Amino acid sequence: MSKLLRLSVSPHIHSGRSTSAIMRDVIIALLPATIAGTIIFGWRSLLVLATCVLSCVLFEALFNLIAKKDQTVSDLSAALTGLLLGLNLPANLPLWQCVFGCAFAILLVKCIFGGIGCNLVNPAITARVFMLIAFSSLTKQAFPVIVDTASTATPLAQMADTEAAMPALSDLFLGTTGGAIGETCALALLIGFVYLLVRRVITWHIPVTFVASVFILSFFFEGFDAVRALAAILSGGLLIAAIFMATDYVTSPATAWGKVIFGVGAGIFTVLIRYYGVYPEGVSFGILIMNILTPYIEKWTAHKVFGGTKA
Amino acid sequence: MSFLSGIRVPHRKNTEGQTATRITEVPSVSIPMQMHIGAPAKPIVKVGDLVKVGTPIAEAGGFVSAPIHASVSGKVVKIADMMTSGGSTVPAVTIESDGEMTPDENLAPPVVNSREELIEAIKQSGIVGLGGAGFPTHVKFNVDPARIEELIINGAECEPYITCDSLAMTSRVDDIETALRALQTHLGIKKIIVGIEANKKAAIASMKELAARIDGMEIKVLPSIYPQGGEKVLVYHTTKKVIPNGKLPIDVGCIVSNCTTIAAIGAYLKTGMPLVEKCITVDGGAVSKPQNVIVPIGTSLEQVFSFCGGFSSEPEKVLYGGPMMGVAVPALDVPVMKQTNAILALTAKEARLPKTTACIRCGSCTNVCPFGLAPASILLAYKKKDVELLEELAVTSCMECGCCSFVCPANRPLVQTNKLSKILIKEEKAKEAKKHE
Numbered sequence: 001m002s003k004l005l006r007l008s009v010s011p012h013i014h015s016g017r018s019t020s021a022i023m024r025d026v027i028i029a030l031l032p033a034t035i036a037g038t039i040i041f042g043w044r045s046l047l048v049l050a051t052c053v054l055s056c057v058l059f060e061a062l063f064n065l066i067a068k069k070d071q072t073v074s075d076l077s078a079a080l081t082g083l084l085l086g087l088n089l090p091a092n093l094p095l096w097q098c099v100f101g102c103a104f105a106i107l108l109v110k111c112i113f114g115g116i117g118c119n120l121v122n123p124a125i126t127a128r129v130f131m132l133i134a135f136s137s138l139t140k141q142a143f144p145v146i147v148d149t150a151s152t153a154t155p156l157a158q159m160a161d162t163e164a165a166m167p168a169l170s171d172l173f174l175g176t177t178g179g180a181i182g183e184t185c186a187l188a189l190l191i192g193f194v195y196l197l198v199r200r201v202i203t204w205h206i207p208v209t210f211v212a213s214v215f216i217l218s219f220f221f222e223g224f225d226a227v228r229a230l231a232a233i234l235s236g237g238l239l240i241a242a243i244f245m246a247t248d249y250v251t252s253p254a255t256a257w258g259k260v261i262f263g264v265g266a267g268i269f270t271v272l273i274r275y276y277g278v279y280p281e282g283v284s285f286g287i288l289i290m291n292i293l294t295p296y297i298e299k300w301t302a303h304k305v306f307g308g309t310k311a
Numbered sequence: 312m313s314f315l316s317g318i319r320v321p322h323r324k325n326t327e328g329q330t331a332t333r334i335t336e337v338p339s340v341s342i343p344m345q346m347h348i349g350a351p352a353k354p355i356v357k358v359g360d361l362v363k364v365g366t367p368i369a370e371a372g373g374f375v376s377a378p379i380h381a382s383v384s385g386k387v388v389k390i391a392d393m394m395t396s397g398g399s400t401v402p403a404v405t406i407e408s409d410g411e412m413t414p415d416e417n418l419a420p421p422v423v424n425s426r427e428e429l430i431e432a433i434k435q436s437g438i439v440g441l442g443g444a445g446f447p448t449h450v451k452f453n454v455d456p457a458r459i460e461e462l463i464i465n466g467a468e469c470e471p472y473i474t475c476d477s478l479a480m481t482s483r484v485d486d487i488e489t490a491l492r493a494l495q496t497h498l499g500i501k502k503i504i505v506g507i508e509a510n511k512k513a514a515i516a517s518m519k520e521l522a523a524r525i526d527g528m529e530i531k532v533l534p535s536i537y538p539q540g541g542e543k544v545l546v547y548h549t550t551k552k553v554i555p556n557g558k559l560p561i562d563v564g565c566i567v568s569n570c571t572t573i574a575a576i577g578a579y580l581k582t583g584m585p586l587v588e589k590c591i592t593v594d595g596g597a598v599s600k601p602q603n604v605i606v607p608i609g610t611s612l613e614q615v616f617s618f619c620g621g622f623s624s625e626p627e628k629v630l631y632g633g634p635m636m637g638v639a640v641p642a643l644d645v646p647v648m649k650q651t652n653a654i655l656a657l658t659a660k661e662a663r664l665p666k667t668t669a670c671i672r673c674g675s676c677t678n679v680c681p682f683g684l685a686p687a688s689i690l691l692a693y694k695k696k697d698v699e700l701l702e703e704l705a706v707t708s709c710m711e712c713g714c715c716s717f718v719c720p721a722n723r724p725l726v727q728t729n730k731l732s733k734i735l736i737k738e739e740k741a742k743e744a745k746k747h748e
Contacts, residue, residue: 004642005629009727011713012634012657013321013471014664017720019671075668117669117721254674303683306315307543307556309705 019116023076025201029192030083030244036188037181041091042145045181049086051095055102056082063111077116081105084124084244087182088237089131097135101127121291122251125241129284143178169227172234183237193243202247205259206266210242213267221275238270241283251291258294258301266290315544315681317536318714320635322510323471323594331478331590331603334618335412340382340609342368343393345401346649347439348446349375354404360387363415364607365584368404371434377447377649378437381415382587382607383408396631396638396645403646406609420583426456429497436579437586437649442476442540442569443632445650448576451566456499460564462491463549464573466507466514467533467540470633472594473653475603479571479590480507480514484521486577487570491525493580503528504549505570510535537635538712542567544681556708571652586649593619595655597626606647612654613643626656634661635713668721676715676725682708686715686725693732698739706732 038045060078064071073079085105089098105127110119171177175185182189196202211233218232219225233239242263246252252262266286273282290297345351350373362368362381369379389405421432434449442465468476480487494500503525505518509532522528531549533539543554545567552563560567575586589608594601599620606615612629616622630637631651647654676686685704692700706729715725 005640006627006662007639007641008628008664009724009730010634010636010638010711011717011726012628012630012637012639012662012664013717014722015318015718016665017675017718018665018722019668019720022671022673022720072669077671115669117671249671249673254672254677302685303677303680305556305684305705305708306547306682307554307558307708309556309703309708 019075019077022201023080025196025199026244027076027080027083029195029199029201030080030087030182032188032191033087033182033185033240034083036175036185037087037091040144040175040184041181045091047095048089048091048093048098048181049083051098052086052089052102053079053082055099056085056106059103059106060111060115063107064115067111069115072116075116078106078110081110081123084182084240085127087240088124088128088180090179091181093135097131100134101131104130117250119250121288122245122248125245125284125287125291129288132279132284144176144184167231167235169231169234172231177235179235180237180240183240186234186239189239189243193239196243196247202243203256203259205256206246206252206263207242209260209263210246210267210270211238213264214238214270217268217271218274221271232274236274236281237283241287242266246287246290251294253294253297253301255298255301255303258297261297261301262290262294265293314534314536315547316679316683316714317538317544317681317712318679318717319535320469320471320537320717322535324474324477324510325472325594325601326474326592326603327477328513329474329478329602330482331475331605333588333605334607334610334615336410337383337408337607337610337614339385339388339405339407340607341389341393341403341405341611341646342379342382342609343395343401343403343646343648344369344372344379345395346379346445346608347377348444349373349377349450351401352376352379354390354402356381356387356390356404358387358390361385362387362406363413364587365415365418367585368406371447375447375450377439377449378435378585379404380437380585380587381406382609384411384413385409394641396640403609414584418583418585420581421579423493423497423580426497429493432580433576435585436576438572438575438579439586439649440569441571441575441589441650441652443636443650443652445648448568448572451568452494452498454561454566458561458564459498459500459566461502461504461550461566462494462500463546463560463565463567464503464505464570465540465542465545465567466505466511466518466570467545468511469508469535469537469539469541470635470637470653472655473592473633475590475592475652476570477511477514478603479574480505480511481517483571483574483577484517486574486581488521488525488577489580490573490577491528493576495525495527500566501527504531505529506531506533506539506545506549508533508535508539537714538681538710541681541710541712543710556705589647589649589651591615591647591651592653593655594653595626595630596658596661597622597624597656599623608649609646611644611646612640615647615654616643616656622656624658627659628657628662630655630657635717636711665722667723670721670723673720675718675720679714679718681712681714682710684709684715684729686729687723689732690723690725690728693728693735696735698736701732701736707736709733 105123109123219229222228269286270282352369393403440446
């Protein structure tokens with residue numbers, strides 16, 4: 001018998017796609033928002049982001065070490081959670097609160113449920129909701145350092161007060177308004193969206209249906225005022241959440257119709273909470289609710305098996 | 312027209328447009344008695360017998376089986392068990408070539424004047440499904456002619472590297488024409504559809520020319536999306552008919568046959584020379600001179616590779632067939648068989664598979680599955696050995712095309728688990744049946 005060769009079951013080639021490559025693409029897609037946030041809110045943004053990324057990676061590494069699990073930080077998902085959470089926090093947040101939020105996201109939401117792929121809800125979103133409730137400082141948003149802003153409230157708070165002047169749409173688009181580091185600059189977020197679509201990391205379904213349903217509902221709530229409805233989708237954390245957080249594979253449906261239901265559902269809850277809730281922003285809650293419903297949505301929208309299931 | 316999903320695979324058709332070289336100088340051939348689906352053939356020669364090219368050396372071992380013929384002239388030197396790539400053992404007849412390649416003088420074109428004579432001729436030719444499956448062709452065509460609505464010719468050739476089917480469609484037009492006319496005359500086939508992927512321009516042109524001469528024949532150009540050549544996929548894309556899970560194409564009025572199989576039928580009808588040689592694609596990064604070659608069945612892979620200039624680098628994996636569904640062989644001493652359409656020697660780089668990590672529920676596996684199965688869920692059900700859930704997830708309908716594993720960013724063993732799940736279901740059913748006895 002001649003030299004033995006390697007044996008394995010087909011297929012013998014692979015697309016080359018990997019979890020870390022996907023995570024890296026999402027991180028790249030967040031770079032425009034990171035840069036814009038740093039320009040708008042100053043150098044302390046970078047401090048917040050670095051703290052979040054480092055602590056998320058560190059917490060996951062430590063957990064794996066203590067729990068004697070395979071090290072998973074190289075898949076970049078912990079770094080991505082840190083970056084996303086950081087971009088959803090105001091630049092002036094005390095750093096110890098950032099670390100606390102990261103511990104919550106990584107340890108309580110992700111690791112103890114079994115690590116990547118096993119969490120029921122999105123770590124960054126859940127940590128943000130937790131911090132919103134736990135720390136009052138989160139509701140005191142930071143304001144841009146590059147413009148001489150006269151306003152004292154975030155766009156959403158401004159809009160809630162119907163007497164106040166509307167924020168200019170151009171400010172909302174460029175992000176020169178109050179808010180979290182990465183959420184204000186719509187332009188940067190849209191560049192990231194296009195990148196993710198081109199790289200086929202995500203599909204359009206969730207972001208488009210999410211934002212469209214918020215627009216349509218806001219249009220009704222704002223007395224059929226298209227400009228105010230447009231302001232509604234450009235303010236708050238809607239775009240960053242719809243593009244980067246609602247599309248998290250683990251906690252959103254895999255099927256196209258499932259994604260549509262998820263997007264529309266998140267949009268409805270967002271608007272209801274915005275207009276009737278205690279908190280000015282409903283995006284995180286909207287996604288959280290849909291995260292919990294995801295297994296059911298997937299079941300309802302499962303692909304029909306070609307040729308039927310009966311053998 | 313809606314299409315089933317699938318994937319874009321790298322084509323790597325390096326041998327496209329080349330003609331095939333015939334290899335005749337083979338010192339010996341080892342012909343396994345199982346080169347088809349069904350019962351193994353029974354050897355009818357003994358050690359020491361002299362045979363010529365085309366001499367029958369084994370008869371069909373059952374209804375679903377096929378006879379086998381000598382592929383070289385010379386002496387039978389050994390009849391012994393050989394290990395198949397699947398790990399089982401099967402007898403093989405080894406013939407030492409006298410170097411003459413003398414054809415058997417008893418061979419003559421078959422006299423075909425009826426349906427029965429045509430089926431019998433196909434049976435005597437030893438032809439089986441040459442696309443890879445190896446289902447005995449005479450069994451496939453032996454159905455009530457009234458049930459046949461369409462004959463679908465599979466010219467999709469969707470696996471990377473392989474080009475021998477395209478070559479058959481451009482260089483064996485006469486053989487294909489002879490076979491189609493005989494099938495039309497004696498089986499009453501009204502409609503013939505050839506399904507070819509859009510990237511095979513020469514094959515499309517050549518078949519279109521033929522279609523102009525044959526009534527009821529048409530060419531369907533299909534997107535170059537793997538697995539276009541999967542039987543159920545091809546039937547759906549050419550006729551819009553859905554074959555139910557567990558059923559055959561004939562249940563929806565279709566017979567699907569590979570274009571090379573059809574050409575082989577034509578060649579037999581014209582010359583009476585049974586299936587003794589095979590045109591295969593020899594390719595892969597480790598091969599010095601990738602090319603299509605026509606080799607006597609039973610030639611060892613080692614011989615074929617050395618004819619193609621040997622290896623330019625150490626092969627990591629050697630396959631029968633394409634990289635998506637092909638079977639890895641343990642060593643180079645295994646033979647080219649009837650249903651072999653390619654032998655590939657992949658370098659370590661080509662055959663490199665990423666590390667398996669945790670499922671991130673991206674849904675790629677279910678979104679690329681042509682049949683809409685949910686491989687990630689099947690894997691979980693298999694781990695729990697939940698047979699009921701596996702059946703509910705319709706894993707039995709999986710054609711094992713491997714799209715799910717190909718795209719999985721965590722490189723999870725998805726199609727591999729589907730295969731295991733099918734075996735598990737079979738075993739459980741056998742156990743149940745035993746209990747009831």
